[in-house]
Amino acid sequence: MKKPPKIKKKKRPLRTPPATGAKKSLWLNVLPDDLWIRVKYGVTIYEALRKTTLDLDTECNGLGTCGKCKIKVITPIGPPDRQEQRLLSSEELDQGIRLACRTPIRKDLVVFSDTQRDPTELFQILKHGQTQDIALDPLLDRIPVLVPPPDLQTAASDFHRLRSVLGASRDNLKITHGCLSTLYADLRATEFRGEALLHRECMLAWSPVGSPNGRYGVIFDIGTTTLVGKLIDLDQGVEKGVISRLNAQTRFGSNIISRIQYLRDTKNGLRRLRRLLLNDLNAILRRLARAGGIEPHHIFVAVAAGNTTMQHLLLGLDPSGIAEAPFAPVITEGVTFPTQKVGLELHPDAMLYVMPAKSGYIGGDLISFILASGAADQETELVLGLDLGTNGEIFLGNGRRLLTCSAAAGPALEGARIQHGMIAKSGAIESVRGLEGELRYNVIGNIKPKGLCGSGLVDLAAVLLHHGVLDAEGVLGHHGRDTEFELLPARLAPRPRSEVMDFVVATPEESFDGRTIKLLQNDIRELQLAKGAVAAAVQLLMDEMGVTVDRIDRVCMAGALGNYVNPLSAMRIGMLPFLDPAKIVSMGNAAATGATLALISKAQWQRANAIADLADHVELSLHPGFYEAFIAAMDFPDRNVW
Amino acid sequence: MSFETLSQTVIKGDMQAAAELTRKALDDGADAQQILDQGLIAAMDVVGRKFAEGAMFVPQMLRSAKTMQQCVEVLKPHFQGAGMTTKGTIILGTVKGDLHDIGKNLVAMMLEGAGFRIVDLGVDVSPAAFVEAVAKENGQIVGMSALLSTTMPAMAETITALTTAGHRETVKIMIGGAPVTADYATSVGADCYAPDAGSAVTEAKRLLDV
Numbered sequence: 001m002k003k004p005p006k007i008k009k010k011k012r013p014l015r016t017p018p019a020t021g022a023k024k025s026l027w028l029n030v031l032p033d034d035l036w037i038r039v040k041y042g043v044t045i046y047e048a049l050r051k052t053t054l055d056l057d058t059e060c061n062g063l064g065t066c067g068k069c070k071i072k073v074i075t076p077i078g079p080p081d082r083q084e085q086r087l088l089s090s091e092e093l094d095q096g097i098r099l100a101c102r103t104p105i106r107k108d109l110v111v112f113s114d115t116q117r118d119p120t121e122l123f124q125i126l127k128h129g130q131t132q133d134i135a136l137d138p139l140l141d142r143i144p145v146l147v148p149p150p151d152l153q154t155a156a157s158d159f160h161r162l163r164s165v166l167g168a169s170r171d172n173l174k175i176t177h178g179c180l181s182t183l184y185a186d187l188r189a190t191e192f193r194g195e196a197l198l199h200r201e202c203m204l205a206w207s208p209v210g211s212p213n214g215r216y217g218v219i220f221d222i223g224t225t226t227l228v229g230k231l232i233d234l235d236q237g238v239e240k241g242v243i244s245r246l247n248a249q250t251r252f253g254s255n256i257i258s259r260i261q262y263l264r265d266t267k268n269g270l271r272r273l274r275r276l277l278l279n280d281l282n283a284i285l286r287r288l289a290r291a292g293g294i295e296p297h298h299i300f301v302a303v304a305a306g307n308t309t310m311q312h313l314l315l316g317l318d319p320s321g322i323a324e325a326p327f328a329p330v331i332t333e334g335v336t337f338p339t340q341k342v343g344l345e346l347h348p349d350a351m352l353y354v355m356p357a358k359s360g361y362i363g364g365d366l367i368s369f370i371l372a373s374g375a376a377d378q379e380t381e382l383v384l385g386l387d388l389g390t391n392g393e394i395f396l397g398n399g400r401r402l403l404t405c406s407a408a409a410g411p412a413l414e415g416a417r418i419q420h421g422m423i424a425k426s427g428a429i430e431s432v433r434g435l436e437g438e439l440r441y442n443v444i445g446n447i448k449p450k451g452l453c454g455s456g457l458v459d460l461a462a463v464l465l466h467h468g469v470l471d472a473e474g475v476l477g478h479h480g481r482d483t484e485f486e487l488l489p490a491r492l493a494p495r496p497r498s499e500v501m502d503f504v505v506a507t508p509e510e511s512f513d514g515r516t517i518k519l520l521q522n523d524i525r526e527l528q529l530a531k532g533a534v535a536a537a538v539q540l541l542m543d544e545m546g547v548t549v550d551r552i553d554r555v556c557m558a559g560a561l562g563n564y565v566n567p568l569s570a571m572r573i574g575m576l577p578f579l580d581p582a583k584i585v586s587m588g589n590a591a592a593t594g595a596t597l598a599l600i601s602k603a604q605w606q607r608a609n610a611i612a613d614l615a616d617h618v619e620l621s622l623h624p625g626f627y628e629a630f631i632a633a634m635d636f637p638d639r640n641v642w
Numbered sequence: 643m644s645f646e647t648l649s650q651t652v653i654k655g656d657m658q659a660a661a662e663l664t665r666k667a668l669d670d671g672a673d674a675q676q677i678l679d680q681g682l683i684a685a686m687d688v689v690g691r692k693f694a695e696g697a698m699f700v701p702q703m704l705r706s707a708k709t710m711q712q713c714v715e716v717l718k719p720h721f722q723g724a725g726m727t728t729k730g731t732i733i734l735g736t737v738k739g740d741l742h743d744i745g746k747n748l749v750a751m752m753l754e755g756a757g758f759r760i761v762d763l764g765v766d767v768s769p770a771a772f773v774e775a776v777a778k779e780n781g782q783i784v785g786m787s788a789l790l791s792t793t794m795p796a797m798a799e800t801i802t803a804l805t806t807a808g809h810r811e812t813v814k815i816m817i818g819g820a821p822v823t824a825d826y827a828t829s830v831g832a833d834c835y836a837p838d839a840g841s842a843v844t845e846a847k848r849l850l851d852v
Contacts (some may be wrong), residue, residue, distance in 0.1 A: 261791050323792035324739030325766050474699050500697050521696040528699060621741040621765075630744065634701050 026105055029426045029445045031074070031112045036425075039105050045071055046101035049113070062101040069100040072112040075446045077103070110426050110445035138234040138600050139353060140199055140301040142207075142214045147192040158187055162203075166196065175203040176349045182206075197300055204300055204349045212294040214301075216240065218346075219595040220281055221365070222306030222314060223247065223389075224256055227277075228592055229284035231292045234301075237600045241291030243284045248276040249313075255391075256309040260323040274316050278343045281314075285345060299346045302339060303605075305355040305595040307363035307391075308332065315342060315354065322360035332357040334364070334609050353605065355595060356612035361406035366393040367612050368594025371604060372587060373556040376402060376611045381553040382545075384538065386576075387590065388562035392534045395615070396541040396552075402611065403544055405618040407537035418523045420505070422451035424560065427512050429456035429505070431566060434463040437488060439505070448512040452505065452519070455564040460519060461527055462569035464488070464503065465636055472638040474524050476501045493518065528634045531575035535633035538577060540625055544618055549577040558590035574637045645672075645681030648713075652685035653692075655705030657712050664713040674720040675727065678757070682710045686755035690840030693752075700748065703839070707751040728759040729852045733781035735763035735772060737796035742789035745819060745839075749785060752839040753846055769796070769803035776809050783814045783846055785836075791821040798830040814849040818842065 028037040028048050039048040046062050046069050062069075067087030073096050080093055084102050100111075147162050156164075159180070163173045175183075186194075186206040197205040197214040207213035215235060221228040224247065231241040252262040252273065263269030282296075289296045304314055308329050312319035315337070321328040334356030339346045355364030366387060370376055375383035379400040387393045392407040422428050427450030432441045441456065443449045452460065464470035467488045468479040478489050491504040506517040542549065555576070557563060567584045570576040576584075587593065597604040620626045648667065651660040667677050689706045692698040698706075718726075732753055736746050743765050750760045761779045763771055772784055784804065788794045797817050804810050815832040827835035833849060836842035 257791055264792070320792075324790060325741050473702055475697065498695060498697075500695050525696055525699055621743065627744060627747070631701050631704060634699060 027108045027445070028105055029108070029110045031110060031426065041106060042104050044101050045073075045098075045103045045105060045109070045111060048105060049100060064099060064102050067099060070097050071100045071103075072096050073098045073103065074110040074112060075108070077106075077109070108444070108446050110447055134237075134597060134601050134604060136234075136237045136600055137602050138217060138301070139303070139351070139598070139602060139605060140197060140204075140214055140217060140234060142234070143196045143198060144209065145194060145196050147187060149192055158183055162187075162196065170198075170201070172201050173198070173203060174201055178349050179203055179205050199301065199351050204351075205347070212292075212298045213347075214298070216292055216294060216299055217301040217303070217599045218285065218288060218299055219592060219599050220284070220302065220304040220306075221589060221592040221595065222277070222281075222304055222310040223365070223591075224259075224307060224310060225250060225254065225389075227280050227284060228589060229281065229288050230592055230596060231288040232596055232599055234600060239596070241288050243287045243291070245280060245284060248280050249273055256307065256319075257323055259313075260309065260319055263318075264320055264323075270313070270316065270318055273313050274343075277310075277313055282345045296345050297347045300350045301353070301599065302344060302346060302350065303353040303355065303595045303599045305364040305368040305591045307365055308357045308360050309363075311354050311357060311364050327360040329357070329360045332359060332612065334605070334612065353598065355598065356609050358404055358612050358615050359617045361391070362393060362404045362615070362617055365591035365594075366395065366404060367608055367615075368592075368598070369393075369556070369558050369587065369590040370395055370402070370404075370594070370611050370615070371597055371608045372590045372593035375399075375554075375556070376607065376614060382547060382551050383554045383556060384541075384552050385556040385558070385587075386534065386538075386562050387559040388534065388557070388565070389559040392537065392559075394534070394537050394541060396538075396545055397615075399614070401545065402615045403541045403618055404615045405537050405541060405620055407533040407620060417526050418452065418457060419520045420451040420517045421457065421523070422453055424453040424455070424564065427451065428453035429460075430564065432456055432459035432463050434467055434488065437467075439463070439488065439491070441505075448510065449506050449517060450512045451517060454561040455566065457519075457523075457527060458531075458561075458565050458573060458575065459569045460505065461524065461636075462566075462572035464519075465572060469503065470524065470636070472636045474528050474634070474636060476503055476519075476521050476524060527573070528636075531570075531573055532630055532634040534575050535577070536626060536629035537620060539629045539633065540620065540623055541618060542577075543625065543629075549579055552577075552579060553583065555579065555584045556587050556590070557584060558587040562586070563588060572637070574633060574635070578637070578639070645677060645684070648677070648681040649685035649688070652682060652706055652709050652713065653688055655702060655709050657705075657709045660709045661712045661716055664716045668716070668720055674717045678714070678717060678726065682713050683755065683757050686710055686752065687843070690752055690756070690843045692840075694838055694840035703748065704751065707755050710755050727757075729757045729847070730782045730850045731759045731761065731779055732783040732785055732846060733761045733763065733772060733775045733779060734785040734787075735767035735775075736765040736787045736789075737793055737800060738766060738768050739796055740788050740790055740793035741765045742787065742819070745789065746785075746787040748839040749787070749818065749836070749842045752843050753785075756843040756847070758846060769800040772800050773803050773807045773809065776804065776813055777807070781813060782850055783816055785816045785818070785842065785846075786832075787817070788819040788822060794819075794821060794826065797822075797832070801831055816842065816845055816849065 025038050025040055028039050037048050064083040081102050084099050088097055145165055147165055163170055190208045194209055195207045196203055197207055205213055217232050217234050219230050226244055227247050228244040230239050233240050253259050263273055285296050309319040309322055317330045335354050337352050339350040339352045340348050342352050355368050357363045369385055369387050373385050376399045379398050381398055385395045395404045397403050426445040427447055428444045429441045429449045429452045430444050469488050470476055471479045492501045493504050494501050500521045502521055503519040505519050508514045508516055511517050563586045567581045571578050598608050648663040651663055689703055693703050734750050736742055750762050754760050761775055763775055786797050788797055816834050816836055817827050817832045818836045824835040834845045836845045
């Protein structure tokens with residue numbers, strides 16, 4: 001089989017969610033710790049790495065004269081330039097060593113760097129979400145004030161004079177002890193001209209004009225696998241920095257059930273998990289502050305969104321109730337606490353907002369997704385939202401009625417339980433097409449394939465269905481729909497003494513490490529369970545709402561799989577109902593977007609709480625129709641979409 | 643008399659044709675028990691085997707099981723005296739704190755298809771409810787399902803409860819569910835672990851030596 005043809009960037013819709021507006025940007029994947037960096041076309045590897053925690057050796061600062069910034073480029077690229085030929089030995093050139101400052105990035109690249117680094121920090125794929133235009137009214141108010149100097153007539157106190165210039169609406173203004181304790185000196189040092197930082201009815205700080213105090217807020221998307229932090233400019237409502245890292249808790253299990261089991265079985269388990277999370281979040285905070293040129297204590301407000309279990313762990317609440325029926329969490333309401341009490345290292349008087357959740361499995365992340373989708377802002381359009389990752393969370397409705405549910409989409413969609421499955425990282429087949437009877441695929445990082453990630457698996461199944469190598473009942477074999485495509489059936493591998501066949505995705509020559517990459521018959525079964533669960537959940541929400549699929553006006557997709565899966569393939573395998581693909585919108589990191597909206601607008605925070613109140617939770621495991629719908633959704637549709 | 647065509651029809655899940663063939667076999671003078679054993683149960687054995695290796699999947703297995711049920715309905719009036727003989731009674735349930743239904747239902751259906759009598763206690767079943775059912779229904783096997791690693795300990799609790807109630811000597815214990823393993827079965831003192839509905843049949847037959 002030939003190497004897949006080079007594909008022009010605009011033909012790669014899977015890596016580029018259309019809504020993010022990211023144009024001409026490429027991925028740089030740095031091994032061995034799998035750092036992902038979004039870069040502009042043409043910048044050098046050196047420039048790209050300078051924005052990260054990686055510290056490349058350099059003396060000339062990128063001029064191409066010192067020859068220190070050596071890096072191994074794994075993706076095949078053009079010949080080295082003159083400087084590189086001069087500064088690198090021929091052995092080094094043979095090994096693929098290049099100078100980072102001499103190597104512009106013109107396609108997705110995988111490089112290897114063995115310099116010292118923070119091993120857990122990585123730039124993730126889902127950093128950018130859609131944003132809406134909303135009126136800026138951040139959770140933190142920063143009000144410019146000229147306080148009248150003290151005078152003998154009234155002998156009014158500093159705080160009294162300050163309060164009176166803030167206007168009658170602030171008559172009940174309170175003040176933190178920390179703010180008060182330095183107020184005397186602070187007011188005089190600024191000659192009574194400055195900014196009052198207020199949270200609701202409480203003054204948190206007095207700040208000189210132009211100081212970074214309170215200029216920025218942060219949001220956290222606390223996922224089971226990945227933690228993302230964003231620094232948000234509260235004056236402009238824009239994102240100033242994004243840092244993400246692997247959740248250190250993953251060493252205690254990849255899913256929330258195993259985390260809960262750990263904390264139940266281990267002495268101080270809850271405290272340990274919480275400590276790990278806070279360490280991660282505080283590290284993200286420090287990096288975000290550095291990216292914004294400020295200190296963490298300049299930040300006065302943070303918003304966190306995550307699944308209900310992660311939100312519990314952040315607040316130090318025992319989530320054990322979520323792990324078994326009747327799945328009752330400690331709290332679902334949106335809450336506000338001083339960050340100091342929680343353990344986040346911002347300004348000592350800073351406030352943390354935790355997004356409202358609906359139930360043990362409908363967390364603040366789904367409420368944030370609904371908020372970001374705008375579904376609840378209107379009553380005319382019917383919006384279907386799918387957040388597809390390890391667990392699938394789904395909503396359907398609008399401002400009049402909103403249904404939510406959680407479906408165990410199964411680990412298949414994130415590559416687990418699939419023989420050659422993997423998460424979406426370097427070497428994963430991310431998309432597959434059938435072309436002239438052969439298989440064409442895109443591999444993340446433009447290297448030979450190591451395995452299949454969720455979007456690749458869904459694509460592959462769709463291609464096999466299309467070419468009659470896979471039938472509607474999910475059996476791999478010669479179903480011979482399409483005689484012109486003879487090469488695909490040739491990849492079927494019968495098992496000895498069995499009627500069962502597997503499908504060879506890549507031969508040892510075609511694969512990265514000389515192994516055969518197979519899609520096993522059993523892998524198809526795992527996929528059927530996962531997509532069946534999603535499809536059944538969607539079906540039940542539609543039944544509950546009393547609508548059919550043609551009534552759906554918009555489909556919002558979020559989550560690792562939701563953003564990258566090809567909608568047509570998802571329809572072909574029956575994971576999504578058949579509808580006009582133009583109705584489907586990728587939302588990027590919708591949890592982060594929702595949290596950002598809440599941070600920059602008090603009205604949006606209120607709306608998030610209203611959404612949690614409005615939403616109805618449909619418990620699938622108790623639903624009488626789920627069993628039938630699930631089994632009915634396991635088969636593949638007998639209908640081609642191409 | 644060969645029941646090969648009937649078996650194939652049950653494996654394919656063609657309900658009408660299978661019921662038709664069953665009626666025809668009766669008309670031809672075949673014994674009801676023989677049709678059940680050599681036609682229907684034999685077919686479900688094949689279905690279980692195909693399911694275990696992935697050649698058949700849940701909807702197809704269910705279709706076959708339903709087809710078999712139809713045929714059994716045709717046979718029922720023709721059993722002599724005591725009625726159908728069963729291979730034994732199995733008490734099934736998903737353990738306390740766990741609401742996962744589907745896997746357990748498939749196991750029930752396959753065991754029923756293999757000729758066992760099933761008492762399905764449903765989901766979120768307490769140890770006491772298992773104990774009570776064993777006594778009342780004279781169960782020979784207790785089958786427990788758990789789909790959450792946090793509810794697996796309820797299997798051990800149930801086994802302890804059965805031991806305390808004095809049933810452990812007379813009842814065999816089979817467990818299954820996504821997070822369950824053969825090692826776990828050994829560690830909690832179960833008699834066997836069944837990875838899927840087809841294996842559950844094989845294991846149940848082995849446990850009761852039928």
